[in-house]
Amino acid sequence: xRFLFPMLLVVACAPSAKKGERAQAPTWHSDVQRxxxxxCTRCHQAEGTAPVDLTTRAAVEQxxxxxxxxxxxxxxxxxxxxxxxxxxxGSEHLSLPADAVVAFEEWMDAGMPEGDxxxxxxxxxxxxxxxxxxxxxxxxxxxxxxxxxxxxxxNEYRCFALEHGQDEPFFITALGPQIDxxxxxxxxxxxxxxxxxxxxxxxxxxWDCIDNMAGLDEGxxxxxxxxALPFEFPEGTGYRIEPNERIILQMHYYDGAPDQPDLRDQxxxxxxxxxxxxxxxxMVPYGxxxxxIPAGDPAYTYGFELELPESFELxxxxxPVPDFTIYGVFPHMHVLGSGYELTVTQExxxxxxxxxxDKYDFNNQLTYDLKEPVVLGPGDKLWxxxxxxxxxxxxxxxxxxxxxxxxxxxxxQEMCWxxxxxxLTF
Ligand code: HEC
Numbered sequence: 001x002r003f004l005f006p007m008l009l010v011v012a013c014a015p016s017a018k019k020g021e022r023a024q025a026p027t028w029h030s031d032v033q034r035x036x037x038x039x040c041t042r043c044h045q046a047e048g049t050a051p052v053d054l055t056t057r058a059a060v061e062q063x064x065x066x067x068x069x070x071x072x073x074x075x076x077x078x079x080x081x082x083x084x085x086x087x088x089x090g091s092e093h094l095s096l097p098a099d100a101v102v103a104f105e106e107w108m109d110a111g112m113p114e115g116d117x118x119x120x121x122x123x124x125x126x127x128x129x130x131x132x133x134x135x136x137x138x139x140x141x142x143x144x145x146x147x148x149x150x151x152x153x154x155n156e157y158r159c160f161a162l163e164h165g166q167d168e169p170f171f172i173t174a175l176g177p178q179i180d181x182x183x184x185x186x187x188x189x190x191x192x193x194x195x196x197x198x199x200x201x202x203x204x205x206x207w208d209c210i211d212n213m214a215g216l217d218e219g220x221x222x223x224x225x226x227x228a229l230p231f232e233f234p235e236g237t238g239y240r241i242e243p244n245e246r247i248i249l250q251m252h253y254y255d256g257a258p259d260q261p262d263l264r265d266q267x268x269x270x271x272x273x274x275x276x277x278x279x280x281x282x283m284v285p286y287g288x289x290x291x292x293i294p295a296g297d298p299a300y301t302y303g304f305e306l307e308l309p310e311s312f313e314l315x316x317x318x319x320p321v322p323d324f325t326i327y328g329v330f331p332h333m334h335v336l337g338s339g340y341e342l343t344v345t346q347e348x349x350x351x352x353x354x355x356x357x358d359k360y361d362f363n364n365q366l367t368y369d370l371k372e373p374v375v376l377g378p379g380d381k382l383w384x385x386x387x388x389x390x391x392x393x394x395x396x397x398x399x400x401x402x403x404x405x406x407x408x409x410x411x412x413q414e415m416c417w418x419x420x421x422x423x424l425t426f
Contacts, residue, residue, distance in 0.1 A: 026103045027115020028057050029122075035100045036060055037123040039077050040067075042093055042227050045125060049182055049226030055125065061112050068108060071101045078227070079359035081331075081368050086353055089369035090229045093126055130176030130230040130270040137162035137247050138178070138268030140204045145184060145253040145265070149210065152411055154255040155186075159209035161198045161246040166273075171238025171280070174272040175222055176230030181265035183256035187225040187365060190269060191248040192241055198248070209250055210410055219248070220419055221283055223330045225365045230270075234327055234373070237423060238277035279423045281327065286342075286384055287417035289407040293336065293390045296402050302416060303341070303385025310378040320426075321378040328421035329355050330367040334414050335396040336405065337362060339387035342418045347379035355418070358387070362396065367421070376422075386416035 026032060036044075036054055043050035054060055060067070070076035080094045088094065107113070145156040164170075179185050201207035221239055222231050233239065241247075249269060257263050291302035311320045331340045342354040352374050376382060390402050398412040405414050 025110030025113060026107045027113045027119065028107070029115040029117050029120045031103045031121065032060065032107050033057070034121045034123045035104060037125050038093055039096050039100065042126045042128065042229070043077075047182070049179065057114065064108050064112065068105055071096060071104065074359070078361055078364040079357060080364070080366060081355040081357050085356040087371045089232070089371055093229065126229060128176060128224070128228060128230065129178065130174055130272065132272060133270040134273045135164060135271040136178065136268055137164060137249070139249070139266045142264035142266040143206065144262070145255070147255055152210065155411065156253040157208065157210040157250060158206045158253065159248055159250050160206040161195070161203070161248050164241065164247055166241070167243055168275065169240060169242050170273045170275055171240050171277045172221070172233070172271050173238045173274055173277070174230060174232040176270050177224045178268040178270055180267045181263050183260070184253050184263060184265045185267055186252040186254040186363070187223065188252070188267065189220060189250040190222045190224070191219045191250060192221055192239070192245050193219040193248055194242070194245055198246060219283070220285065221421070222367050223332070223365050225363065227364065228366050231328070231367055231369055233281060236278040237281050237327065238274060239281045281421055281423055284324070284420045284422065285417055286382070286420050287415070291386070291407065291414070291416060293388045293405045293414060295404045296391055298389050298391040298393070299338065299387055300390060301339075301385055301387045303383060306382045308376065308378050308380050308382070323375055323377045323425045324422050325425065326354060326370065326374045326376060326420050326422040328367050328369050330365070330419040331355055331360065332365060332415055332417040332419060333360060333362070333386055333388065334411050335362045335398065336388040336390050336394065336414055337386065338389040340418070341383070341385050343383045344374050344376055345381040345383070347377070373422070384418050388414060
């Protein structure tokens with residue numbers, strides 16, 4: 001308030017005055033390059049998943065009006081879980097501080113000065129690729145999506161079960177995608193499952209898995225959408241994989257290049273692995289099948305609370321409920337999803353926000369890597385809610401007129417999951 005009030009006065013009395021308080025306008029070298037590299041170029045680079053390469057000053061100058069518009073609208077970078085809910089690994093790249101937008105606008109108002117290279121505060125451009133890779137799996141041959149699902153035109157969910165080639169159990173400690181045909185790959189979900197559970201299929205062609213993941217959900221270990229950074233599990237932890245398990249890539253393809261009908265994709269996934277860890281990670285799919293979203297409702301919320309008991313009974317034995325330490329969360333709904341919230345209330349009343357957003361975007365789903373894990377113990381409560389926009393005006397609406405929507409695996413049905421990656425302590 002102390003800052004805002006005099007600024008408003010200045011603007012009101014002298015419309016030609018510049019915003020902000022500094023004597024010198026920001027320059028490309030002093031501020032703007034760092035802002036763009038920190039918040040935009042992980043997607044907006046030559047090999048990136050966004051349409052415009054913003055790695056040069058010329059490109060940023062050319063696109064500046066549109067960049068400012070999209071930043072002011074809160075659309076770029078695409079919204080993520082709110083920074084005031086919790087701090088995540090890489091959060092300095094995920095959300096845009098208000099002063100960065102102000103600096104960008106001041107730079108534009110000043111005529112986009114280059115400034116002095118000696119003042120450069122340039123940041124390193126981050127990529128979605130993992131470093132120090134031990135193991136890579138890849139589609140066996142380049143795949144041309146069939147796009148033959150009439151209920152879901154120009155979209156395809158195809159699963160490939162890939163061999164990891166290890167004869168002994170091992171642990172994944174970090175993972176990141178290798179995206180091949182950028183215009184075709186919408187997002188990827190990584191599962192691990194026993195070969196006995198995987199449906200029969202031609203390994204080169206994979207299988208259509210839009211309806212067919214239910215049994216495999218528990219083996220889901222990570223999700224990737226454009227711009228997501230590689231996921232590194234906390235030091236000393238890892239996700240165990242057995243020799244008879246396969247790594248399943250659920251590829252969501254969409255036709256982002258209708259002018260290249262022969263474009264094929266041979267994406268893959270990179271892993272860092274090790275043969276032992278202190279703490280084994282598990283994935284708990286926390287969610288519900290019980291909702292029904294009324295037709296036309298622009299903001300329908302379904303939430304529920306789970307209170308962990310002190311103990312449970314097994315074969316006549318009283319077993320104390322172990323602590324569950326949450327390291328990562330992947331909120332997942334389909335195209336009508338618009339918001340979510342996962343909160344832990346500890347027995348003493350302390351509330352911990354784990355993930356929360358009122359701008360869920362199906363096209364920008366991330367696994368949130370918590371900087372400070374949250375420990376959930378006996379007597380604690382877990383609240384999880386999903387919000388959907390099932391109105392006719394939602395641009396992602398698939399029905400005209402809208403219909404009541406319940407749980408289902410298809411994109412035109414809905415889900416409400418918080419896939420939580422964590423560890424049990426007995
Ligand atoms: C997570 C990936 C990601 C990040 C980070 C990102 N963008 Fe984008 N951007 C996209 C995608 C995908 C599109 C194309 C879809 C669209 O236009 O919404 C896009 C499109 C754009 C466009 C061109 C489309 C138009 O509006 O004409 C501009 C300009 C833009 N982004 C600006 C920015 C700015 C500025 C930043 C950083 C402050 C940024 N973006 C960060 C993914 C990203």
